[in-house]
Amino acid sequence: MSEKIYDLLYVEDEIDVRGHYVEYLERFFRNVYEAANAKEALEVYKNKKPAILIVDINLPDKSGIEFLQEIRKYDQTTKAIMLTANSDVQTLLNATELKLTKYLVKPVSRADLKEAIALAQEELSNYTVVANKIVKMKDSFCWDKKKQVLLHGNEQQHLTKKERELLTLLFSDINRIFSVDDIVYELWYDSNIYGDNALKTLIKGLRKKLPEGSIKNIFGVGYKIEI
Known part of the structure; x- marks a missing residue:
């Protein structure tokens, strides 16, 4: 055992x-x-x-x-x-x-x-098993991959457009560490307003809506989702 x-x-x-x-x-x-x-x-x-x-x-x-x-x-x-x-x-x-x-x-x-x-x-x-549609997180949080919504219990949590885009990216490959360049390209590729602190500000705000430790910073590499 x-x-x-x-x-x-x-x-x-x-x-x-x-x-x-x-x-x-x-x-x-x-x-x-x-x-x-x-x-x-x-x-x-x-x-x-x-x-x-x-x-x-x-x-x-x-x-x-x-x-x-x-x-x-x-x-x-x-x-x-x-x-x-x-x-x-x-x-x-x-x-x-x-x-x-x-x-x-x-x-x-x-x-x-x-x-x-x-x-x-x-x-x-x-085995690491991830549901096709729903990914279970800590503290009764779930991510609905199909609808791209964050749930706490049965309650949908408010997300900004960029917060939803970031979670969609991170949950697209749970085992992957996404580099800052990868994230910036996916979220701001068609915009000229991206600044050095925009991603940090986005992640800081999103962390307040998620269970503690859900977004992990891999120093010098990037970010990944922890479930």
Whole structure:
């Protein structure tokens, strides 16, 4: 099992079962958050952005499937493990939008659970997955690549024309460091008003609208987006 570098959210309404598994899961994760229902789970998810979710299919307010469907509307990267009964398996197989790493039929043995979380951690460490349309950021922020809008939760954030153009450029290749010359050419190629401080001023203002550390300055090279 890898070192403790990921956070996990465990969603289960039975308090004794939840407490038992949270204690076990703390061996493998940096932080283990817990929730008793979908409403609590959504709040924890938005505030803590865990890398892995373990969700019981039967929750008191809405099903684990409905909870994950809500998450998948704007997040295709967080890993999800579903705890289910035999009778639910076909339903899960039909719910392809859930993008489950694994489903485990209850009662779940520790060996099966350990194998499932190891698989989720391996997927996280070996693959960088970015949604085609929505990129999840910290603190419940998302960038809609298709619409070119910044969202905080479900609320669209105001951006100036240049702020939108800069984010569109940075999110076009998340792993790339864009040089100052690259950015200037893309944003001001048809204008004579670009000054030495225009880009710095633009980035300073945009940083106030984003989670801390979202735009990283690589000294002597340029800028990149951090999610």
